[in-house]
């Protein structure tokens with residue numbers, strides 16, 4: 001078996017992200033399948049890419 005051809009299985013985690021606009025914090029899923037907006041100001045915090053979500057906010061911590 002050619003190990004180099006294996007695609008690493010992405011580990012899904014929860015991220016604590018701070019909104020760049022209003023600085024409120026929110027827990028989001030690292031592999032979100034839909035766009036996540038800030039609860040406070042509706043700024044887009046994450047958008048799905050098919051794999052790991054594109055995070056637009058500031059990642060403060062990676063949880064579990």
Ligand SMILES: [Zn+2]
Nearest residue numbers: 019022038041
């Ligand atoms: Zn916000």
